[in-house]
Amino acid sequence: MNILAKMAMATALAAVLGTAAASAQTVRMGTEGAYPPFNFVNDNGEVDGFEREVGDELCARANLDCVWVTNEWDSIIPNLTSGNYDTIIAGMSITDERDQVIDFTQEYFPPDPSRYMALAGAELSDGAVVAAQTATIQAGYLAGTGYTLVEFATPDETVAAVTSGEADAVLADESYLAGIIDASNGELAFVGDPVSIGGGVGIGVRESDGELKDKLNAAIDSMKADGTLAALIAKWFDGRVVSY
Amino acid sequence: MTTAKHFAFYKSFGTVLVLLFVTVPFILLFGFAGALARRSRFFPVRAVGLAYTSMVRGIPDIVFFLFALIALDQGIEYLRHIMLCPDWSEPIRQGSDFIVCPEAKMPLGSAPQWQHEVYGFFLAMTGFAVVFGAFAANTMYGALQAVPRGQLETGVAFGMSPRQIFRRIHLPQMWIYALPGLSNLWMILIKATPLLFLLGVEDIVYWARELGGIKIGLYSYPHGDWRLAYFVVLLVFYLGLTWVSERVFERLTRYVSRGQDTAGGAL
Amino acid sequence: MSCTETIVEYGLRAIGIGERLLPKADITLCEQFVLIGSGMIWNLYFALFALAFGFFAATGVALARASSQPLLQLPAKAFIFVIRGSPLFIQFFIAYESFVLIPKLGFDLSLGFVDITVETRWLTKAWLGALVVLFLNTTAYTAQIFHGALLAVPKGDIEAADALGMTPFRKFRRVVWPSMLRLAWASYTNEAIFLFHATALVFFSSFPAWRQEGDALYYANYFADKTFNPFVPYPIIGLYFVIFTIVLIAVLGVVNKRLNRHVPPE
Incomplete structure (x- = not known):
């Protein structure tokens, strides 16, 4: 334990004293x-x-x-x-x-327009649950619409929420969702009109x-x-x- | 399972273990200082000790980590700034920007990535030491109080100086009273390590989320959402760590109980 | 907008009452205090209910753990080990992921006068799902504390109760349980504090926040993101937690006094 502590001190010290070799x-x-x-x-x-x-x-x-x-x-x-x-x-x-x-x-x-993505064949009704990543422009936009906003920490989780049925749709940048839809074998699709937010x-x-x-x-x-x-x-x- | 990313994942288990072991001495140091401060006869010192232990205990560790470390980072850079660039005339705070002279950056902007990682690790370690030091201080303070009066009075009877009494009698006897609390603290510390990823250290949670997340066709091995599986692996890792720790503490308890006038020591 | 108006509009925002849109620009200190305080409702809700249910469940688990019946002892032991041995953070994640997988069923629960439809879907919502996780968590930790205390109850007390011819239930209720609580109280206070602080994790990376209704940390995070300045909202939430922790310690201290009322002062 002692040796480890010393090693950590030494590396930390090296970081403190690390000199510039900038070109x-x-x-x-x-x-x-x-x-x-x-x-x-x-x-x-x-x-x-x-x-x-x-x-x-x-x-x-x-x-x-x-x-x-x-x-x-x-x-x-x-x-x-x-x-x-x-x-x-x-x-x-x-x-x-x-x-x-x-x-x-x-x-x-x-x-990049934002798009709603849902399970293929689904429609977005008023008050539908829409997922977005916390602190994105999409989350801010959804808060002001008639949809019910549900926020996740990572983009992955927003997509997972749609496939698991937790949310009816996800709102995100079109170019991000396009890749997900391609990989989903027709399970997922765009729904509704594009919205331009940012x-x-x-x-x-x-x-x-x-x-x-x-x-x-x-x-x-x-x-x-x-x-x-x-x-x-x-x-x-x-x-x-x-x-x- | 053998891509570079997976190796980074395996390596991060080591990061967590190293953090645990490296932090412990500092926690004990902070705890000890805190406990002594609270016992000080000098009021301001006592007040600082009390404020430290009760403030940190009152705030959830996660909240503390979210701002205290940025503050610490900026504090260090500010000090270095004053020392290294006395002639710098521009203000340090420009709107929301925090600007110190390039020589004061920690680590230097030109430093290789590993130095940044070590520094991030160092900050995280300090954060853990401060938070858990407060809990340790509380435990040790209680343990110091719990040592029977008679033991200390014996020391006086032998004509020992207060310093001798403290070092030869009070301190060695304190450990048996502090151990249950400290072992509990260790268990809590183990389970606080997933918060590391909040501190910007790429730990096991970071890699588990990264590897388990949905992989579309851009990746070499596309797959669906596997995060649950990766997290179960983490669960098993933590259970194993706890199990080993329990065994070690059983031994340690037996060791410090030698010659003590307690139920465990009499056996 | 004056601060009183802010309190009216955002004071209960965390449970969906009041102004629907969160402040977006020109955020005042008052708005931060009010909304983060409003989020504390969730933290208090989780802490109170988890602790209340967990307290009684823990007594049961501790008794099972102390039982000589392997059928009771082993499951209790395993439960305590798994929960105490893994980070709450990971428990939240695994629980949420598994709750999502549970088929969405509705059960009709008849309470005689009203019929309630219990949906498994509620488990994926924080108010129930996270409460279940926190409840299980505190149950395990408290059970371990109670178990230790149970073993430390003086033999003489139990023998005295036997000599008085008390029934087993009466003996437990009047002699063993009070002694156990008295011995366990200091550690239990610590556990209660830890659990209270753990409520800050609920919305942080497992359970999603609905309609921007979240706990104190959710709003603190929101403000840190909107103002790009972490040095205001996080100390505010820290202050709230310090205050409520002091209250919690005081309340548990009163109980402690009551438990020890027959013990002569030193």
Whole structure:
């Protein structure tokens, strides 16, 4: 026990005294890792997905040294403002509420309509139970509708609630649900009309981090200009065509 | 079952065990300090001791973890900021941003990921030590009070100094009274470890949720919702840990009971 | 909006009474205090009912555990081991997942004057499902405490009761049970505090919140998310818990006094 304690002290001390060996600026990319195809943790335990590829490309163009970290969705913004990482690249829609606290780059993914997903053949009646992830724009939207909102901590659980019959439907971004529907062998389907709630998806940065924001904006510009971004969107979102 | 992700899952069992063992000395330290503070003759010290134990005991650990650690993290960075960057003129709080000079970041922004993980682990450990230290302080305070007067008076009769009495008689005898409470605390500590994932440490709960969640076609091995199965594995792990702990404590009780004037010691 | 209006609109929001929409922008300190306080209704509800039911169930389990009948002793022992040996967090998760799997049936329960339809579906709702988990949890912990106390009841007391010719039930009710409670009370107080604090876990990651009706932590979390500042709502909920913990300790202390009223002061 003693040796273990000493080892822990030594490593902690090493972390405290760890000296800077910075060449290119290191940027820590914060993501959720549970929202495919935007971001997910693959079987090798690494962050993967559309945003991983976009992020890596942006970093290469802006000459930044990028490190990927995952964080629970719930506390993803406070951990950005307190400096545990430098960007949020997690399928986060640009909203006024969020914009008051953090800054966003320009969008790198167009506004994604939200869709209801239910068991195939089901209809949504008034007062139906609709699941959403806690603290998402969808949860906020549902609270103001005639539907009964039920909130779960992770996207997985919202989908599980529909398959188990706990909820009649789930409201989430179309591109997230599309993958689930594909994998469900016809068990699940979209229902009702799309709703547009949020703006496009942008990278969140601290308000005081104007320099980083400018660099990322310039890199997004160049990716839009030469078509790489459009190609990546087509690759990850089933051939979706965007006007970038 | 053998992907890198699964290995991360297996490794996280180790993380939990290491955390448990590494934290214990600190819990005892905090507990001991708290108990001594409460016995102090100097009122302010006594008040601090009492405030510490009753505040932390009054707040659910989960609530405490949710804000105290961010506060601790920012506190450390603030101190380093003052020490390392005396010439920094910009305000630290800009709106909701908390900004210290780059040299004061903990760990440095450029540090490799493992250092961040170690630091996160260190913060989590501190959180556990503070919370459970308060409970340990309560137990030890009770145990110190429970040592029979006569034992201490014997020390006086032998002409020992108060310090000698404390170290040679009071302290060794305290353990038998503190042990039931401490063993109970250990059991509670074991069962508080699933809260680790709240602290940003990628522990067994994190990986169980991650591995068990629905996997669509993007993953190499798509499957449905397997979280229940993974959680049952965790359940078995915790039951095993409890079972082993119970056996160890039985032995420990027998050990500290040697030569004590209690029912257990007389046997 | 003045603070009194806020209290009227949000004071009972956690149980679905009052303004339907939660405050979204320009959140005031008053709104945080009121809504988090409103959430405490759930925490108190869970704590009170789980402790009340658990207290009596634990007496039964403790007796079974102390019984010489293997048929009674072994299940009691296993129950205590499994519950005490696993984290409540995981119990919540497993319970919720299994409750969801139970077929959705309705039972008609006739109470003579009213017919109530009991639905298994209620188990997936926090008010029943989480209560069941908390109840089982406190039952096991309390049973273990009571069992220890039961073994410590002085032999002389029991022999005296036998000598007086008391029936077994009377002996238990008048002699064994009061002694057991007296011996167990300090530990039981701790267990009650732990259980009260455990109620904060209910909505945290197992049972979903319906119509944004949740416990104190749910609202604290909501505000931390909306204001992006954890340093206001979490200390508020901490304060509430400290206050109610002190009340809980005081109430149990009064009971303790009563249990020890015949014991001469030292």
